[in-house]
Structures are given as C-alpha cells and as structure tokens.
Amino acid sequence: MDEFDTSATNTWCPGCGNFAILRSFKDVLNNLNKEEVKKEDIAITTGIGCHGKIFDYLDVSGFYSIHGRAAATATGIKIGNPDLEVISFEGDGDAYNEGISHLVHAARRNIDITVLVHDNKIYALTTGQFTPTTPIGYKGKSTPKGNIEPPLNPIEFMIASKASFVARGFAGDRKHLKNLIHKSIKHKGFSIINILQPTVAFQNTWKYFRERVYKLQETKHDPKNKIQAIKKSKENEQKIPIGIFYKKQRKTYQQAINEQTTNKKQNIHKVIENLK
C-alpha cells in the first residue's frame, strides 16, 4: 500500500496491461513526492473505457470525464489553475475516435498537460469492437469479416499536430515507462505517451510486442529532429521503437497568455506616459 492506493476493488482482467500503467504511474507520483510535488498539486482526468477505471484506483484529485473529452477537461483544469500538474488518461477508442479533435487542439496550443493513452487497440469495456488503432484484418464483434480500415499512427499524427513531446511506452517495460511518464510530466508544454497496452481478453499482444520493441535511446535517434522522428514513427511492424520520438521546447499556452497580458499592460503604461 502507498498513499496513492484506494479501497476500490480492481475489476481489470488479470494479466491486463493496465496494471503496469497504474503501477508505473504510482511510482512516478511517489518520486515526484520526493521532488516536493505534493499530492494536492496533481489533478487527473480520465475518459470512458477500461482505462477510465484508473480513476477509481488512484487517490488523487480529478475528474472522471466523459467519453473522448479527457484532454479538453484537462485543458480547462490547467487554465483554471496553472499550478497543477494535470495528467489525462485516455483510451485509444476514446482519444483517437470520439475525442481526436481535442488532442489536436491541445497539442497545437501547447497547453502544459500530459496525456497518457492506454492503447490496447480495442474497445475493451464494450467487449471487443475495433478502434482507430486496430490492425487491418482484426476479427471482432463489429467486424466479423475483419477490419478493413487502415489504422491511425498516433505518433506520426501527434507530431504532425505540433505536440511538443511525443513518446511511445510499453506496459511490458515498467522501468522504461516510469521514466517516460516522469519526463513527460516534467516537460513544459503538451506531452503525450501512446502506451502499448496488451489486453488479454481480446488481443493478447504481450508476446508480439515483447519480441518487437526496442528502445530509441539505444539508437542514434535525435528527438529534436522532426523528420527523423516521423521516419521512426513509421517503423511499426518488424521492429517497434519505444521511447521519446520527438521533443521540442516551445512557448506554452500559458506563457503566451502571460506575454500578451504583460505586453498589454506595458502598452497601456506607454499610452499613459505619452499623455503626460
């Protein structure tokens, strides 16, 4: 037990990748605690889906938001109280289907929130329909003859949407994931981690991913190089890179607001000076 545990009974399937995400996040919170980011400085939002249950398993403040809208709710929280560290948990169906526009605009404005997408490539809570990240050919209850829609590449998409921190994690490598989550929270600006989350009930991809993932940090990849990041994002089949694809410090939404307000004040002072 640690101070972020709750008394809620966990109803995720045994063996689900969600457990690793929960554990990694709690570890990060405990570390942040040592860095004097207090429990009350943290706010989370969740969407609707299996991932959303994380809300019940974390003793931190926040909002169990509505389907697809977790990033928009997180944006509101951050604007309302810029001192909070705001983390938004979303699912692949949730974030990349119904809520995709919110992600684009949050990334574009560079609002300083962190989005963690539990990407299990399926609607698991409604028991197995295909989502925007489901591979072609997947046979589920809504696609008995196999999915015919080419999947979205979340990494490529988020880089194109001007996100200033784009990473991929894997629930099967907790140490790596923990490090990524910590860095994404520390990043000033919009950060997103697409977390590969095997779901034992519908697409048990533990083995598939374990055999394919490799760490970008162990290659010569330069996260500041956008072209290289996009090239890397297209590696999706034989080898699947995890780690930070792209990271660039740029003006956050809050900084832009502050500048505008300061400039306005300065201009008013100038006008008053001239009148004298």
Place this chain on the structure above:
Amino acid sequence: MKRENREVMEGSHAVAHAVKNCSPDVIAAYPITPQTHIVEKLSQFVADGELKSEYLKVESEFSAMSACVGASATGTRTFTATSSQGLILMDEVLYNASGLRLPIVMVVANRAVGAPINIWNDHSDSMGVRDSGWIQLYAESNQEVLDMAIQSYKIAENDDVRLPAMVCMDGFILTHTYEPVSIPTKEEVSDFLPEFDPEHKLDPEDPKSFGTVGFPGDFMEFKYQQHEAMQNAKEVIPEVFKEYSEKMGREYNGLIEEYKTEDADVILISLGSVIGTLKDTVDDLRNEGEKVGLIKVRVFRPFPEKQLIDAIEGARAVGVLDKNISLGNKGALYSELLDSLYNSDITPLTINFIAGLGGRDIPESSAKKMYEKTKDVAERGYVEDEIKFVDLKEA
C-alpha cells in the same frame, strides 16, 4: 390467430432480427453500453450475408447520425441504435434528421445520463430529446420492441408523416433479458412494409437540394409542417398498428393501452418495461377488491392527449410514474399529462412518482406503495406532496 414460431433470445438480438427483416440499406453506429449488442448482431448478419446492407462503424454517435442523415437523403432505408451519452452527442443531428424529414429509425437502449456515471436504465436520455421532432415509442417487452421496430419504418415513411422515429427499450431490463419472441419472417415483413421509395431524394438524375437556409420568411412554415406531420402521425400510427395486428396476429390497439381502467377510482400511468410490474400489481390489488387500473403510454411523441383524457375520465386520482425528472420541474410524462388536463373537462387529482433513476429497481412492493399513496390522495381530496421520489434512502 396464426401459429407462432417462437424463439428465446435477448432483447437486443430480437430487435436486430426485426431490423434485419426490414432490410435497411445503411446501418451506422458507435458502440455504447447497453446498446452494443443490437448493432453487433446486425454486423454479424451483414458478414454472414443474411442482410444486404452497408454497415458503417463510425468514430462517434455524432457521425453515426450524420451518416444516417446523408444515407437517408439519398433515398435509402437507414438504421442506427444508441444510448444515453451517445444519444445526447447526436442531439444536434437529431434536429437535422427531423427538419429534413428523413424517416430514419433508431432504437434507443434507455440509460441514465451522467454525472455521476451510470450505465443502468432510466428515461433521462430519450426524454431529454423529446422536442427534437422525432416520433417516440416506448416498449414494454422484447416482443413489443421487435414489433415496434418494424412498425416504425411504416409510420416514419408514411407520406403524411415522413418523420424519424425512435423506438425506446429499457437498457438491460429489455436489451439483456432473454424472452420468447415471435419474429415475423422476411416475407411477412415485406408484405407489411413496402420498399422505401421517397418522392424527394438526392439523385443525380433529378438534382435537388436538401438543407437550404430557412430565412425568417420561411422557417416557421417548415416547423408548422413538422407539427402537422406529428398531428397526422396520431391518425397514421393506430392505422399502422391495426394493419400489423391483422397481418401478424398480435394486438396493437392504439397510442395508449388501457388495463382494467373501466371502473377504476385510481389509475396509474407509465411507459416502458415497468408496465409489466404495474400490471401484476394491478392484478393483485384487484384480487384484494381495489378499484385500480393502469394506462400504458405506448407513443409519447406525438403525445396522446385525447386518448389519455378519455381513458382517465371517471378516475378520482391519477398517479404517474416517471423514470426521469426535468430538474426544476416534474417528470416529463406527468407534466405533459397536466398540460393535457388543463383544457379538458375532467379534473382528477394527480401525483407524480419519480422512480427507478439510474437503474434503481422498482419492485411490486414499491408499485403498491405508489398505489396506496394515490388512493390516499383520492380519499383526502388533495395532494400534499406532488413530486414524490420513490424508495429514496433516508439521509
């Protein structure tokens, strides 16, 4: 009565079978509990080649209804199903569908609307969109929802109506419950429901525009026509029910259904699956010598004003059970009943019971309490507590 071929299946599948036999050309939907099984079953039918239809799984309910609007405008028969938050996300497009006079049929698996998050049954979702210009039917049983799905196409596509129709079935209570049902065959349905061939459609051979701007000089006339179509539906629906009854052998007798109301002093009114419990309650009370009756509202839009007043006449007190509340006012069915009573010649005492919100069970014992309370109102001659939340926990 012809021999019925009955099968036991869950409500969602029953309605999917009925829709299949109506041969919709386009089905667009997004998964949401407790609706999902309906469209999953339909997608299975399409995959198995049992239904020749375009099945589109879209990225949100907003897109589902938008796709239906587009498909219906090209003159194809369309279907979708949703629930709760999904229905509310569709709201903007619901008005489009009715304003453009597109006879889309949608099944709503009734579920509460958050916050707090709740996936269980009440009528907050469909009652919340009651002004969107859709016909609304509420089913008591799986057999009824199955039949209503077929009837709805015939009602919606009628030239004097031409409005979209919403068939409401209680989430979980009906969608996930197994009951024996009789499914009309494809031939029987085809005999009842002619092919959809609208006069106006998007057709390159005969170009037309849909959805032009309605300036202040014209807009009201569009709304008047929708109002008129709803009034026409009051005549068309009973005719469709009658024809269906004759052809399928199951009785559908009007916008409302009366149950032991003839000599009743006290009448309970509600809609949806709770009617089953209320019928049992009325039977028990009748056995005890109580003069109680029940009215089931089968069609909520258009509202069966005249039928309700005729059915209530003679009763001293009426208790209305609503599985929803218009916060700041009353339950929807109750307040609309009061509207209807105001200019009528009868003045029964009335009381509103708010029950079953967010899936709270309504057992017969609670139904009996509602009866006792309504009877008490009749005996006292006045109402003390007009809006009564049933089985509310003590603070």
